[in-house]
Amino acid sequence: MSKIDLLNQLVADLSIAFVKFHNLHWNVIGEPGERFKEVHEYAEELYDMLNENYDEVAERVKMLGEFPPASAKAYLERTKIEELENRDYTIHETYEHLRDTLEYLRGLIADARNKADEDDDFATVAMLEDIVQDYDKHIWFIKQALK
Numbered sequence: 001m002s003k004i005d006l007l008n009q010l011v012a013d014l015s016i017a018f019v020k021f022h023n024l025h026w027n028v029i030g031e032p033g034e035r036f037k038e039v040h041e042y043a044e045e046l047y048d049m050l051n052e053n054y055d056e057v058a059e060r061v062k063m064l065g066e067f068p069p070a071s072a073k074a075y076l077e078r079t080k081i082e083e084l085e086n087r088d089y090t091i092h093e094t095y096e097h098l099r100d101t102l103e104y105l106r107g108l109i110a111d112a113r114n115k116a117d118e119d120d121d122f123a124t125v126a127m128l129e130d131i132v133q134d135y136d137k138h139i140w141f142i143k144q145a146l147k
């Protein structure tokens with residue numbers, strides 16, 4: 001895929017991951033000895049991060065003179081994120097879904113970063129490198145929580 005295709009894939013996937021993380025935020029349930037509110041609020045922190053990334057990546061596509069996908073229909077046609085059914089999720093399941101989704105997005109961000117580097121597009125490289133640092137921190141947090 002071209003750099004623009006990768007960035008536009010990222011826009012679509014971030015929008016659907018934002019919805020998916022709301023599902024987990026709303027439907028996570030506590031178990032004995034586990035803290036519901038902490039995970040509920042953590043999912044919110046993550047979808048706020050995705051929302052910021054969604055906008056900044058789309059605006060970067062505009063700065064590059066192209067059009068980012070800008071409708072729910074376009075996102076669903078393009079996304080590789082699997083949405084979740086509407087049911088209860090244990091804290092363990094919630095962390096696993098958060099981790100798997102962030103790891104997928106991290107891979108896509110890294111691919112887009114490397115394509116941008118081939119173009120000497122250092123502003124896109126810098127933006128994506130900043131985003132990756134945040135994802136690495138959160139993937140580490142979640143892995144620690146799952147140990």
Ligand SMILES: [Fe+2]
Nearest residue numbers: 025026040044
């Ligand atoms: Fe909320």
